[in-house]
Amino acid sequence: MNTAKKKRLRSAGWKVGTADAFLGLSEDEARVVEMKLVLSESLRRHRVKKRITQLELARKLGSSQSRIAKLEAGAFGVTLDLLFRALFATGVSADEIARQIRHTRRSAA
Amino acid sequence: MNTAKKKRLRSAGWKVGTADAFLGLSEDEARVVEMKLVLSESLRRHRVKKRITQLELARKLGSSQSRIAKLEAGAFGVTLDLLFRALFATGVSADEIARQIRHTRRSAA
DNA sequence: TGACGGTATGTCCGATTCAGCATAACTTCT
């Protein structure tokens, strides 16, 4: 997974509003990263709207509150797998998820 | 991630056509699993259509041929992360991916 | 039949992710 690149970015801070300009990320990697951002925002919106706390969601998933916090922060080291599980657990439909993905703008170079 | 359940299924063979009836999988887990199946099929279709070999795709991703084979087989131990990277690398658009996800039928119990 | 390109399987080991826990940093009350 190209450890070097990840390491570089990880220590670089990582927390870019709109997710463009990722020197060093391949096209594909950048796309995935952007998807994660979009979906994590979506997760937060839906969770808040449903008035569920991170802790409750964590319990439901068999995960931990800190994980959820990181998920929603769009932090590194979170997998799409957990993100999707969280979305489903929050009650977000496949339809809604698809909609979000479609709205993903290509941050391409 | 409920290791116990995974272990159980892993050894159970795993290879179910339409992906329903997964005793032991939670709602959310089942949904994710089904998404993986749908997307892996999609990956294969697009790759074949583009006349790219697994080896070529692997190179492009910095992965290995065997990983791609497993991806397309919908095998365990493949993450959505790699799957999405592969889809993008194959040239599948976010739009198309969204379409696939929308077509995901709830295999719910 | 044999060679060959492509795909499937299985095993290793190193790297990454996870859950859990501790503890800050807010917020919002009273």
Place this chain on the structure above:
DNA sequence: AGAAGTTATGCTGAATCGGACATACCGTCA
């Protein structure tokens, strides 16, 4: 200000995933 509830950050041990290899299993073509 203090308390309670929620979210953010760090760290650690244990489990999982990823790439590389080896090798088997096809089809196909000469």
